[in-house]
Amino acid sequence: MARYTGAVCRLCRREGTKLFLKGNRCYSEKCSIDRRPYAPGEHGQGRKKVSEYGIQLREKQKARRIYGINEKQFRRYFVEAARQKGVTGENLLRLLERRLDNVIYRLGFVDSRSQARQMVLHGHIRVNGRKVDIPSFLVSADDEIEIKEKSKKIQVFQEAKESPKASVPQWLEVDMDTLTGRVMSMPSSEDLDLPIESHLIVELYSR
Secondary structure, eight states: OOOOOSOHHHHHHHHTSOOOOSGGGGGSTTOHHHHOOSOSSTTTTSOOOOOHHHHHHHHHHHHHHHHTOOHHHHHHHHHHHHHSSSOHHHHHHHHHHTBHHHHHHHTTSSSSHHHHHHHHHTTOEEETTEEOOOTTOBOOTTOEEEEOGGGGGSHHHHHHHHSOOSOOOTTEEEETTTTEEEEOSOOOGGGOOSSOOHHHHHHHHTO
16 A cells, blocks of 8 residues: 555544644644544535444544554554554554654654654664664664764754654653653553554454
8 A cells, every 4th residue: 555645634634633744733723624624525524424343444544644654564563463462452552652753753853753754764863873764663662762963953853952842751751952862661551642542443453
């Protein structure tokens, strides 16, 4: 499945909630879902009865779109989560949270996960002193994450230093002055604060 390249605001409207795909715009008056809180398309404002399967599907699509991954990748994460001990739904979200592009976003170095993915792909990120250009790289406890020295002058990172984002999750630690971060621990169930009902995803894949 190819990566979605259309208007991302349509995705938020389709899921009926803010997915925070466009960074600061999502917090402004220009946010599409605030201006048009209904699904896109000619019949977007019509009332439709959603089946149980439809509810489960929408929850899966919402998670995919928040993290910006395709169906094949998402299924692989689910299979891995099912192999691990514990609650499969929580395991799935923990794996997604550990993606390097998500961690860069969570640390506040960029405005969105898509921007984080671009920064990783372009080789601006180092993990434990080594360049990592794979957005799906899974971080581990005690990993040190930093912006490459030459890349710290890039406007995106300079803006991040001048305008600190929302509070960083407890499982991460950040120093915005040096643009470095550290993974203090693996994300706990309390850290999984996204509007995702993971049990619905498990039910969908268990059909």
